[in-house]
Amino acid sequence: MPLFLDLHELPEGITAAHVAEMHQADLDTEHKYNCRGLTYWCDEKRKTAFCLIDAPNKQALIDLHEHAHGAIPTRIIEVNDTIVESFLGRIEDPEKSKNISLNIINDPAFRTIMVVKIKSKSLRSKDVETLKTAIRGYSYSIKAIVPQYQGRLVKQETNSFLMSFDTVSDAIHCGIKIQESYNGIITPDLEFKIGISAGIPVTDKEGIFEDTIKTSNYLSDIVKGNFSITSAIKDLYEGENQNISLETNNSILVINNNEEAFMTQLMDFTESIWSHTTTNVNDFEENLGYSKSKLYRTMMHLVGKSPNAFLRDYRLNKALDLLKKQEATISEIAYQTGFSSPAYFSKCFHKKYGVLPSNVKSY
Template identity: 75%
Template sequence: MPLFLDLHDLPEGITAQHVAEMHQADLDIEHKYNCRGLTYWCDEKIKTAFCLIEAPNKQALIDLHQNAHGAIPTSIIEVNDTIVESFLGRIEDPEKSKNISLNIINNQAFRALMVVKLKHKTLRAKDINTVKAAIRGYSVSISNLASQYNGRIVEQTVSRFLISFVSVTDAIQCGIKIQESYHSVIIPDLECKIGISAGIPVSEKDSIFEDTIKTSDYLSDIAKGDFSITAKVNDLFEGENQNKPIHEKNGITVLNSQNEEFLMQLMEYTETIWSHTSLTVNDFQKNLGYSKSKLYRTMMNLIGKSPNTFLKEYRLNEALKLLEEQNCNISEVAYQTGFSSPAYFSKCFHKKYGILPSTFVYHN
C-alpha cells in the first residue's frame, strides 16, 4: 500500500498535545478508510506537523483526517519508507512514548541538508587511478565525520554525499571538519565542495525535501568558494549559538536571499535548456531578466565564472558523466551535450581536464 507524508500548518494556540490527540483520533478510526497511521512529527516553534500514513490513495488520507478531527493537510506527497527513515530517523512512533496514554511527540521534521561533492580538476591519465584511490579514502573520512556529528547519510555515490542533520550547528561543524580533513592531506587533482540549506520535508513539490536538496546541490555545484550556506542556515546557526556568528576563518560563504534566488533561477533554467546547441548567453539574459553587464557581474561574483564559461563547463560535466557510463561514443556525447561538433568538444574537454575524451574512455 502507498505511503504518504503530509503537511499540516498549525493555527496559533495548537500545541503538541493537541496534535497528539488528533493523531490518536486518526488511529481510532483509520480502519474505516483502510489506512494505517505510522507516526507524526510536530514542531510547535514553526507551527507545522507531518503525518506518515499508509493509505490506498491521497483521498483516503484526506477523508480520514476530515472525519477524525477536521484538519485537512496543506500538502501530501508519496514517499518511500527507507528514504523517510534516512532523513528523519524513524517511521514509527518512538518506543519510549508507547507506554503512556497519549503519545505526545514534540519532535521536529525540519532538517539541515548537506551535499558534499568531490570533483576532478583534471583527468590526466597518469593521475586517474591515484585520484580514484584518494576519493575512496576521503569518502571513508566523510562517512565517519557525518556519524560523529549526528548526521544521517541519505544518499552516497563515489563523488556525492547527501547528509541529513537535526541540528544546524552539527551540520556546520561537520562541514568544517570535512574541509579540514580535505586540506590536511594532498589530494591531487581533486576538489571538495560543500553546500548546506535547511527546510521541511513537504512542500508544493512532489518529492521529500525537494527544494532543500536542490538548493544544497546547487550550492555545492556552482557557488563560488568551497563551503556555501544559505542565509536561513546562517540565522539558525546564530540562534543555536547565542547569536555567535560563523567565524570567517572557516571559509564559509553565506548567500543572501537575492543571490540564492538568482542561483535557483539560473540552475533551473540551465537544467531545462543546456543540451540545445543553439543556446547562447543572450538566452540567459532574456529568461533571467538581466542585462548583459549585470548578468556577467552577478555570475562572476556568485559563481566565479562568466556566463560562457559556466555554460561550457556545465556541458563538459554532463559529458563526463556520459563518458563514465560508457553507453555512448564520443561523437554522440558531443552532440547530446550541446557542442557544435566532436572536434570542438574534444578541444574543450582537453583544455579543462588535460586529456582528450578518447584517452579518458580508454583508461576509465
C-alpha cells in the same frame, strides 16, 4: 500498500498536545479506511505537522483525516520508508512515557541537509589511480565523521554524499570537520565542495526535501568556494549558539537571499536549455532579466565564472557523465550536450580535463 507523508499547516493556537490528540483520533479511526498511521512530527514554532501513513491512496488518507478530526492536509507525497528514516530518524512513534495517556511528540521535521561532492579536475592517466585512492580515503573519513555529529548518511554515490542533521550546529560542525580532513592532505587535482541548506520534507514538489536538496546541490555545484551555506543557515546557527557569528570563519561562504534566488533561477534555466546548440549568453540575459554587464558581474561574484565559461563547463560535466556510460559515440554526445561540432567539443574537453573524450572510456 503505498506510504504517504502529508503536510498540515497549523492554525494559531494549535499545540503539540492538540496534534497528539488528532494523531490518536487517526489511530482510533484508521481501520475504517484501511489505513495505518505510523507516526507524526510537530513543529509548534513553524506551525507545521507531518503525518506518515500507510494508505491505499491519497484519497483514503484525506478521508481518514477529515472524519477523525477534520484537519485536511495541505499536501501529500508518496515516500519510501527507508528514505524517510534516513532523513527524519524514525518511521514509528517514539515509545510513550510511563503513566502518560497521550503520546505528545514535539519533534520538528525541519532538517538541515548537507551535500558533499568530490570532483576530479584531471583525467590524465598518470593522475587517475592517485585520485581514486584519495577519493576512497576521503569517502571513508566522511562516513566515519558524520555519525559523530548525529548526522545520517542518506545517500552515497561515487563521489557525492547526501546527509541529514536535526540541528544546524551539528551540520556546520560536521562540515568543518570534513573540510579539515580534506585540507590535511594535498590533492591539487581534486575539488572538494560542501553545500548546506535547511527546510521541511513536504513542499509543492513530489520528492521528500526536494527543494532543500536542490539548494544544497546547487551550492556544492556552482558557488565559488569550497563551503557554502544559505543566509537562513547562518541565522539558525547563530540562534542555536547565542549569536556566535559564523563570519569569523573565512572558509564558509554565506550567500544572501538575493544570491540564492539568482542561483536557483540560473540553474533552473540552465537545466532546461543546456543541450540546445543555439543557446548563448543572450538567452541568459533575456530569461534572467539581467543586462549583459550585470549578468557578468553577478556570475563572477557568485560563481567565479563568466556566463560563457559557466555554460561550457556545465555542458562538459554532462558530457563526462555520458562518456562514462559508454552508450553513445563522441559525436553524438557532442551534439547532445549542445556543442556545435565534435571537433570543438574535443578541444574544450581536452582543455578542461587534460585528455581527449576518446580516452575517457579507459577510466
